[in-house]
Amino acid sequence: MILSRLTAALALSLALGLSACATSIPADQVRAPQPTKPIDLERFYSGRWLEVARLPMRLTDGCVAATTDYVIVSPTRVDLRDACRQGGIDGRERAVGAAGVILDPGFNAKLRAPYFGGFVTWEYWVLDRADDYSWFISADPRFEKLWIYTRTPPSPAELAALVDRARALGYDVSRLEFPETAP
Numbered sequence: 001m002i003l004s005r006l007t008a009a010l011a012l013s014l015a016l017g018l019s020a021c022a023t024s025i026p027a028d029q030v031r032a033p034q035p036t037k038p039i040d041l042e043r044f045y046s047g048r049w050l051e052v053a054r055l056p057m058r059l060t061d062g063c064v065a066a067t068t069d070y071v072i073v074s075p076t077r078v079d080l081r082d083a084c085r086q087g088g089i090d091g092r093e094r095a096v097g098a099a100g101v102i103l104d105p106g107f108n109a110k111l112r113a114p115y116f117g118g119f120v121t122w123e124y125w126v127l128d129r130a131d132d133y134s135w136f137i138s139a140d141p142r143f144e145k146l147w148i149y150t151r152t153p154p155s156p157a158e159l160a161a162l163v164d165r166a167r168a169l170g171y172d173v174s175r176l177e178f179p180e181t182a183p
Contacts, residue, residue, distance in 0.1 A: 031143035033169055035109035035125050043133045044108070044126070045070040045078045052159060053148040053166075053176045065089050065182040068149065076102045080113060089180060127169055137166055146171050153181045 039045070051066035060066070063084035071079045083095035098113035109126040122140060129136040135150040135158075148162050159178070167173045 029142055032125055032139045032141050033127055035104075035107070035127055037109070037126070037129055038106075039108035039126055039129070040133070041072055041075065041078075041108055044129070044136070045072050047151075049136070049149040049151065050153065050181050051084075051147055051179065052150050052154055052181055053146075053163065053178050055144070055146045055171075055175055056177055057145065060084065060177075060179075062086050063094065064091070064180040066179060067182065070100075073099070076105050078102065078111065080111075084179075085182075089182060128165055135162060137162065137169065139169075139171075143170075146176070148176075153183065 047070065049068045049070075051068070054060060054066075063086060066082070066084035069081045069083075073079055078100040079097065080100050081095060081097045083093055085091040086094055096115050098115045100111045100113040102108050103110040103112055103123070111124045112121060113124065114121045122145075124138050125141060127137050127139050133151070135148070135154070138147045138149065139145060146166060148159075148166060150158075150162075154162065163173050163176065166176070
């Protein structure tokens with residue numbers, strides 16, 4: 001009985017480890033621009049961020065009032081919780097968490113987040129941010145996903161300026177979605 005539990009635990013560990021490797025981004029598939037601004041761990045990876053724009057994904061269909069909450073665990077590890085409301089601000093919450101690993105310690109602009117026990121792993125790169133840490137633009141290395149986050153809901157002029165910054169990074173901003181944000 002103990003041997004079968006040990007074997008099952010080892011098999012699960014191996015599967016999780018291999019799934020994390022299988023979802024890493026090969027260097028020849030990196031198409032996003034490299035991050036250019038270092039990230040202050042305390043200022044960036046703490047508290048709540050509001051998602052104000054994103055490229056469409058099936059995962060976020062019907063999601064509004066999306067947020068990401070960060071908690072620093074160590075200089076190379078950050079816990080994160082992504083949440084949204086399904087169908088409207090008062091809708092049912094959908095949430096998922098991950099134990100993120102900072103891939104570029106010291107610069108702190110690249111994060112790998114293994115979700116669902118490592119079966120799905122995403123990399124997030126902070127491509128641009130405000131000097132006062134009031135907003136940031138994040139993407140995946142493959143240039144397929146894009147998010148714009150702020151600490152507070154932006155004015156229409158502020159949001160337009162952020163979209164212009166994403167366009168300057170090379171993204172097709174005509175495809176951006178602007179989900180309703182929480183007040």
